[in-house]
Structures are given as structure tokens and as C-alpha cells.
Amino acid sequence: MASYMRKNGKSPNYIKKSVKSILAQSYTNWELFVTGDNYENEREFSSLFTSISSSKLFLHNLPEAGERDNLTGIELWQSGGASAMNDALQRAEQHHSTCGSKCNIYVAHLDDDDIWSVEHLSELLSVFTRYPSVVFTWTKGYFCHSEGNPYPPTMVPQDTVNNWLKPFGGNILHSSYAWNMTVFRGFRYRRLWDFPPNFQDSKTTDYDLFEVVRAYITAKKLDYYHSNRATIEHLVEMGNSCTKNGSLWYPE
Template sequence: MKISVLMPTYNDAKYIQRSIKTVMDQTYENWELIIVNDGSTDETETTIRSINDERIKYHYQENKGQLNALLNASSFFDGDIVLLFHSDDELANVNVFTNIVETFNRNPIIDGVYADYIIIDKDGNQSGVITKPNMIDEDEIIRKVFYHKGDNLIGDTFIVKREIFEQFILPNYIYDNTIYYVDYQNFRILNLLKIDPYYKYRVFSENYIHSEIGKFEVANGCFRTIYKLLSNHFETGPLFVFSNLFLFKVFRKLKLYKYSKISKGKSIHKELALKIYSLWEKELESKGYPEVTIKQNKKILHSIESIGQYDKALYIYEEDINSIKSLFYGKDTREFYKSYISNTIHKIYKDILETDYDHIIVKNVEHKKIIENILHFYSLFYEVKVERA
């Protein structure tokens, strides 16, 4: 059984040699390490090329973000088990791969494994543990994801079978920047088994997640996670829990969501959608999220309020659609942010986010699909109608 380690990296020359060494030190030797350098400007490439091991495959791409680097890496692996390994983190010990393979062999029906994270600082000193649920109850984890507003409660460092990578990791995590282990149409989750801690997660002030663009990327993915549930007619309650932020936090802190019910309705639960995104709005400014994130959340709320209304159309013209060179997906969040901040974003993306309308009109079905992709990126619920001939 071969393990494929996917390692996207960007300006991690300070840590990547140590990260790679923890892979090379593994007692289990049937592995490959696919490293995609996402346009680093430091000594990352020199450091990687100084390491001589034929199991390490190195590729370079222009800076497009971690998820695009992962997509690139997915073209080159041929293992039976696939895992994500960040280039500033470490494996916990030399037996990690052995334990992973033995776990899959003993439990052939599982889709993947997960574990608690060992926290280390910038110098590699252990400073604590991030604990994860000991067992994953299918109904409870879906409710918990919703009540935690799209947070990934297990973490993104997946370890899954190859077929699960293709079926879930690629469409959910890489393309859409959403939680990988959720089946959003059926409100089900993957069959994951918890193992002993295998991963040392480095936490320090320079973490990408603390930057404005990092905050935007996280929020954009969380918005879309909830959007995908609601778009598939997710329902839960009681609704009074969402009445104010204090009550919501108490309910969540006491884990009372365990006793709530989930079901699938026949349409979007408009009141539930309004309440959850309204609670989000109250937190974004206080936590210092960038202006575009706050603007996106307000637009999501407006799109929910506009469901079933047809008073003010936004016309998207053929020449504008034909001038779109490429669409943004969840994997392109960093590129979108840079384009938006620099005011080089395409007119359609700007109009959809910033103009006043309650539905959108296009010329044909092909154009409708393009606009629906853009709405999906923004997590907007506006209806797109095809203009009558």
C-alpha cells in the first residue's frame, strides 16, 4: 500500500527542510512526496532541490494559492492513500505511516482517518493539543458544522483512500474550499476513524490565517459550506436559538445542538438562512474581517430576502459574459481577493456583488450556468432567469 503525501508550499524555506525530514525518517518506506511550490520568493526551491530522494517529486507553479497547488499535485500522485501535509508542520513520530497503513488494513470499510493536532510554536516546541471528537456521529457532526457556521471541526489535513480523494476531496475541499467530509446533498459524512495524534501543527503570528486575505479565504469557504447545506434544503431548529448572538453562543457552548433535529425540506428555509447569516454579520466587524467579506455577507442576506421577488432585474449582457477569461472557484479565493482589492476584477463580478437587484436576467441557458457559478462563488441565492425571445 503506497502513501502519497501532497505538500503545497509558499515561502516556507525556514521550516520545509524539517517537514520533509519527518517524512524521510518514516520507518514505512513505500511513500512519495509531491511538493508543489506555489511561486515562493524565498529559498524554498533551493532548499527542496538540495534534498536527494527519488521519492520526492518537485513541481513549480506561479502563485495561485494552496488549493490550486493541491490541484496541481493531484495530477502526479499514484498512491493508494492520500494525505495533505503543510510545509511548515511536522509528522509526530517515525511510525506515522506504519500506523496509518495498519489502520486501513484492519478497517477496510473506512474512508479515511483523522486525529488530534499537536500544537508547536515557531521553534518546534510543543505547546498544547487541539482535540477533535473521539467519534463522529453523522447527525451530530452535520448539526455541529451548521451551528459553528461552517467551521471545519476535524481539520483539513485529510488522510483518505484514493477513490475518496477523487470523489470528495477534489470537488469539496480543493475546487470549492468547503469541508471535505460532508455529502451536502444527503446530509451525510464520510466514514472516518480517529487515530493517535500524527500531526504537529505549527501556530505562530505569521500564520497565513491571521492575514486579511487569510480571513477572507476562511470566511468565503465557511459561507459556501452553509450555502451548500441550505441550497439542498437543510432545516434545523429551534429557530429562537438564532434570535441573538448571546443565546446562540450559549446554545452552542452547552452543545444543545445535539438535541436539535435536522431534515430536508422542499425549498430553501428562508427564515433559517436569514437568521444564520444575520448572526454572522454581527461578528465580522468586531473580529476585523476585511471590508469585502462584510460586503459579501450583506449581499448574501439581501439575496435571501430577494427569494421570490422580481421587481428589479440585473441584466447581464452577452458581450460582458464573452469577455470573462476565466471563472473563480473556491480554490481561486486568493486570486479573487487580489483582483478585487486592486480593482481589476471583472465587471460582472463587481456588478453582482455591489449593485442593487433582486434577480438576474441573461440571454440563454449557457450564460445562466456561468452566472450561477459566480453566484455559487459568492454564496448568493439570487435566481437567474433566461430572457424570453
């Protein structure tokens, strides 16, 4: 499983918690591709990942920032650090470029202010193992909206493939999903300047990508799965923190 996280120069305290949650995973056969969005303190950037074995870590800092606050004229929460995330995806795909159709390489994402529970990767992998036809899966999680209040976790029918009837877009936290690398090789987050001039839908980066994924899954008649197991926390949004609205492991 090739995990990746993007870095936009947030507080090192956030990043340290994210890294700790990776190291605590019960599933250990992972590689971590990290891309900094021109993280300004190069020495600090590198030091945040010294606890991860060099054989599992692929670290890169972009020479120029892609999205940083209002650099592109769009709020950072909407752009989602697309340049950094795309770079990490591309490097992971290049690293596994010889992987053919029989390979089982899965991509999971962890944002720099999110935290995985110890069973997050195990839960994702269990879905792919139990349901070999599934190419895209995500878990339930706890996360805040901009006022600092928690969204209620979404419940779906358990143990049923294709168990989400609504559009994916606004209902997936991008640190909670995993996809089959072979199936979605080349899929990228659209940056503000990648949208056509007459584009009328939401330009929020992760919403847009998941809608593209949903359309592809529908057109190709592929299978997906949403787990009711809560394995992700995003408890700070736009500087506002919220209380956990459920029981979940949390590294201090």
C-alpha cells in the same frame, strides 16, 4: 501511499523540518508530490528536497502564484494554498492513473509548516488495514490558533468506525488526514473564485473540502475513522508559536 505538500514560500526552516519528518517515517513506501505556489527562488526550492530520493520525489513549481497573502483578497490561512494543493493532488492521480478499484493508494497531506510524528503514516495505514471499509481517516494532533495558544486535542471513542458525530470541517487539520485515492479521485479544494456568488457557508478551503467529503461519505454510506493517536504538530499560526500541549516527537 502518495503524500503531498504545498509550498507557499515560507521560511526554509519550516520546510526543512517538514521534510525531515517525512524522511523519519517508520513506513517507507511513500511518494512525495510537492507543488510550489510560484516559490520565488527556484534554486532554493529544489535544494530543500535534495535529501529525498529522486525516485520518490515529484517536484513542481507553479509559474504563477495561486494564493499568496492577499493576492486573491482572502487571508492565506483561509485559502490554504488551494492552487498548489490541487496541483499536487492532480499530479499524484495522473501518476497512478492506471490504478483501478482494487488498488490501495492512499493520499496524505503535509503542509509546509506542519510536522508528522515518525508513526504518522503507519498509524493512518493501520486504520485502513484494520478497517477495510474505511475510506477516510485522520489523527489527533497539536496545533495553535491565531493567538498562539494550543487547541486541546479532541478525544473520540476508540476503535469504532464512524466515531465522529459532528461535522468534519473545523475539526480536521489537513496535514492529519488520508483518503483512498480511488474513492476521492477528482476531489479538490475550492478556491475563492470557485464558490458560487450566493454561497453563504464558510469559504475556508480545508473546512469546505472536508464538509464536501462528509456529505459524500454520508450520501454514499461510506465509512470513516478518527484516531486518538496524536501524530501531527502545527505549532506556529500567523507568526505566533505555542508550546506543545502533549508529548510528541519533534525534529529540531
